[in-house]
Amino acid sequence: MANKSLRRRLEAGLAPSLKAALPAPLQWPFRMLWRLTNRVLNEWSDVALYLSLAWYRLLGRPYIKWYADTLDRWAAAGRDEDCVKWRRAHLADSGQEDLAILVAAGMKPHHTLHEFGVGQLRSAKWFIQYLDKGNFSGNDSSRERIKNGTDIFGPEIEPKAPTLIVNEDNTFDWLNGKKVDYIWCHAVIGHMPKQDVEDLIRDVRKIMHKDTVFLFTHDEPDHLPPGWTHARMDSRNFWYSLAFFRDLATKYGYAVDNVTELLDDKPSFRSYFRLAKLMLK
Known part of the structure; x- marks a missing residue:
């Protein structure tokens, strides 16, 4: 959830502001770098999820328990003021x-x-x-x-x-x-x-x-x-x-x-x- 929260803030404000502040020739490389950063964050996040799922399986816990605990962590971590404002508007x-x-x-x-x-x-x-x-x-x-x-x-x-x-x-x-x-x-x-x-x-x-x-x-x-x-x-x-x-x-x-x-x-x-x-x- 920390990655999600950080990414949401970047997408909402910092990333577009940085791109707009760059000279035109640098905007395309910045966009490609941003996409690559997102891809790396996603890949590492999924590796961590697979590892935690494997641990639950080792302990004999079902998939639904792992998924519920994962969603609970993400939901509980997203209660800072910015996330709550975003969620309220989105929902x-x-x-x-x-x-x-x-x-x-x-x-x-x-x-x-x-x-x-x-x-x-x-x-x-x-x-x-x-x-x-x-x-x-x-x-x-x-x-x-x-x-x-x-x-x-x-x-x-x-x-x-x-x-x-x-x-x-x-x-x-x-x-x-x-x-x-x-x-x-x-x-x-x-x-x-x-x-x-x-x-x-x-x-x-x-x-x-x-x-x-x-x-x-x-x-x-x-x-x-x-x-x-x-x-x-x-x-x-x-x-x-x-x-x-x-x-x-x-x-x-x-x-x-x-x-x-x-x-x-x-x-x-x-x-x-x-x-x-x-x-x-």
Whole structure:
């Protein structure tokens, strides 16, 4: 998080100021040097993440625990005044497109929604405000990320009585048998290893009734090798194709469809995001 915080400050102020102060012939070399510095920071950061993940594995701790602890450290470290200001502005201006997608998929205020991976409530704040009181629940493995969100949006969302859960597994047992009408999961599966994703798909039926719609994004680049259905990119980023989810749907008794067209004209969704809809057969 220290690298992230430093980089954010440089990108926001110092780096552009230095570049503008340089003579024109030196601006291009400065830009190349800045990109190289970013690349080195990213590579070293990922080596450190792999080493910490290996240590957790050695101790017999699951990936979800490692990822939650990693996110907790980053979230807790980003509470200086500059980071809080940046986060407040960033979170306040994003998330509406997630709500627009669910509304386009048929969600109404009287429906119930569970968000798997609420993070810092970027999207959840819009869901909560749209839905009737008590109709939103969400979970995240990172307690500190939820805290960052509630510190900012608490007064806005508390009157709607949302349920926010810190989960230590993907079993959905922590919802105590509750069934919901819609499930949303954005930019989460791309940070989960293959077995964790399979566990999620297997167990999500615990909170589904016959008409429940589960919408989730997955990262699927155009350059996956032929025949590949998934790939690990680094310590915490994974690609999954629709074929991967079709195989799981067949295995566990679901119907799955590609509904990526719902992402059209949604600039906050990156080009490699795909949107899938999962329902019980």
